[in-house]
Amino acid sequence: MSPRVDNQDSRGNGTRMTDDVLARPANRRGRPPGTSARELELAALRLFTEQGFHETTVDQIAAAAGVSRRTFFRYYDAKADVLWNEFDTEVETIRSLLAGSPPDLPVFDAVRRAVLEANHYRADDVPELRRRMTLLSTVPDLAASAAVHYDAWERAVSAFVARRSGQPEESLYPLVVGRAVLAACRAAYDRWSARADADLTVYLDAALRALAAGLTDDVLGMEPDPVP
Amino acid sequence: MSPRVDNQDSRGNGTRMTDDVLARPANRRGRPPGTSARELELAALRLFTEQGFHETTVDQIAAAAGVSRRTFFRYYDAKADVLWNEFDTEVETIRSLLAGSPPDLPVFDAVRRAVLEANHYRADDVPELRRRMTLLSTVPDLAASAAVHYDAWERAVSAFVARRSGQPEESLYPLVVGRAVLAACRAAYDRWSARADADLTVYLDAALRALAAGLTDDVLGMEPDPVP
DNA sequence: ATGATTTTCGGCACTCGGTGACGAATAGAG
DNA sequence: CTCTATTCGTCACCGAGTGCCGAAAATCAT
Numbered sequence: 132m133s134p135r136v137d138n139q140d141s142r143g144n145g146t147r148m149t150d151d152v153l154a155r156p157a158n159r160r161g162r163p164p165g166t167s168a169r170e171l172e173l174a175a176l177r178l179f180t181e182q183g184f185h186e187t188t189v190d191q192i193a194a195a196a197g198v199s200r201r202t203f204f205r206y207y208d209a210k211a212d213v214l215w216n217e218f219d220t221e222v223e224t225i226r227s228l229l230a231g232s233p234p235d236l237p238v239f240d241a242v243r244r245a246v247l248e249a250n251h252y253r254a255d256d257v258p259e260l261r262r263r264m265t266l267l268s269t270v271p272d273l274a275a276s277a278a279v280h281y282d283a284w285e286r287a288v289s290a291f292v293a294r295r296s297g298q299p300e301e302s303l304y305p306l307v308v309g310r311a312v313l314a315a316c317r318a319a320y321d322r323w324s325a326r327a328d329a330d331l332t333v334y335l336d337a338a339l340r341a342l343a344a345g346l347t348d349d350v351l352g353m354e355p356d357p358v359p
Numbered sequence: 360m361s362p363r364v365d366n367q368d369s370r371g372n373g374t375r376m377t378d379d380v381l382a383r384p385a386n387r388r389g390r391p392p393g394t395s396a397r398e399l400e401l402a403a404l405r406l407f408t409e410q411g412f413h414e415t416t417v418d419q420i421a422a423a424a425g426v427s428r429r430t431f432f433r434y435y436d437a438k439a440d441v442l443w444n445e446f447d448t449e450v451e452t453i454r455s456l457l458a459g460s461p462p463d464l465p466v467f468d469a470v471r472r473a474v475l476e477a478n479h480y481r482a483d484d485v486p487e488l489r490r491r492m493t494l495l496s497t498v499p500d501l502a503a504s505a506a507v508h509y510d511a512w513e514r515a516v517s518a519f520v521a522r523r524s525g526q527p528e529e530s531l532y533p534l535v536v537g538r539a540v541l542a543a544c545r546a547a548y549d550r551w552s553a554r555a556d557a558d559l560t561v562y563l564d565a566a567l568r569a570l571a572a573g574l575t576d577d578v579l580g581m582e583p584d585p586v587p
Numbered sequence: 588a589t590g591a592t593t594t595t596c597g598g599c600a601c602t603c604g605g606t607g608a609c610g611a612a613t614a615g616a617g
Numbered sequence: 618c619t620c621t622a623t624t625c626g627t628c629a630c631c632g633a634g635t636g637c638c639g640a641a642a643a644t645c646a647t
Contacts, residue, residue, distance in 0.1 A: 387594080389593040392596090393595075428597090429596075
């Protein structure tokens with residue numbers, strides 16, 4: 132095995148949104164992992180912000196995590212997949228929140244509440260969230276990699292709407308709702324990224340309420356932006 | 360120069376949605392092009408449907424158009440960019456339709472009309488349209504390449520809404536409308552692709568009207584699908 | 588016709604992303 | 618210590634995408 136750099140040193144950034152250090156049954160059989168998906172993500176995030184996505188090779192990310200190039204591709208299928216962990220878990224959160232939402236709540240209200248609930252972040256996590264989302268929406272290759280993850284979000288919402296309205300999942304209106312909800316959320320994300328002022332959920336709420344009310348001139352003529 | 364296969368033979372498919380043969384000022388200076396973007400698109404479409412996207416190399420596409428690999432990348436920046444010509448011109452169509460829409464027409468009605476108007480296809484062109492759109496939404500690499508093209512569509516609508524409602528283009532509601540409109544159209548596309556029955560514009564109209572009316576339970580409880 | 592100019596094309600070499608195969612390293616279980 | 622499970626590293630390979638440069642093929646000027 133080749134010489135490995137110190138993992139702690141390679142991490143550098145002290146912040147971590149999830150714990151994956153203590154998560155080990157201790158009765159694991161084979162050779163212990165030399166790194167983690169989270170560690171690779173942090174290394175990649177740091178390198179991407181420092182020197183750009185395209186200027187960063189997979190070798191550099193792997194080396195920063197003290198591991199070989201081949202091992203990176205055992206954790207992620209592609210270089211552009213490395214920043215989507217948090218988003219994917221958020222989709223799972225929304226899915227379970229929707230599954231447990233009260234049956235008497237109107238469908239779209241349930242969706243709006245689930246989305247807002249899934250988007251409360253600890254203040255310490257906001258800076259990393261910002262850097263990651265800026266990269267994901269700015270760098271073309273990363274924005275392209277969003278498709279499959281967005282699809283999962285959309286299908287989570289579509290499936291819920293279909294269930295609650297007694298329609299097959301592939302029929303038109305559930306599809307429209309799923310896609311439109313994500314579209315509104317992405318617009319809110321963008322607006323929140325551009326400014327640095329208000330809370331993310333304020334924009335999300337405003338965007339989803341506009342969608343619920345209908346995109347007529349009445350709605351469009353509202354105040355230019357929600358109050359911070 | 361290497362031996363070239365016959366262009367006519369390589370084209371094979373007789374259908375063409377746009378003419379690019381007679382479009383030549385006749386007083387062009389240098390060496391005439393050995394192929395065209397359209398011809399490469401048709402060759403790629405045929406090969407993708409026959410043997411799959413990932414199983415088709417750029418060499419094969421180029422060879423089918425009677426040209427070298429290097430030349431392919433002078434016409435398209437990437438292998439996945441080869442099927443987006445029609446979509447991009449549709450975006451331009453929508454943009455100009457919106458620019459010329461009557462000022463007294465409600466904003467969202469104008470958007471809906473422009474989208475419907477831009478999606479009338481000649482019956483002869485429908486089969487190719489179907490094959491292309493099925494590939495673009497099915498093959499992961501192609502779906503990923505959609506991001507930049509979708510962005511152009513969204514910004515065309517957002518810019519119009521911002522102009523008409525007197526808001527800056529980056530404010531929340533224009534962004535929401537632009538993204539949500541594309542989302543609804545994509546849902547309609549999917550539904551139309553899945554079935555093979557009705558006209559595309561029927562689904563587009565239904566999806567956009569649902570968006571205008573608001574995604575409340577009243578709308579969601581409508582008939583499962585628009586009548587063909 | 589001949590040469591200059593302009594435009595497209597082909598070939599070459601190179602980097603990097605991504606994959607399959609295989610043996611080595613490191614742990615616990617017996 | 619041996620067996621087994623798991624992760625890792627190395628190597629070899631393919632294809633996408635790019636920069637460079639000279640050749641091909643057309644028009645224009647003389």
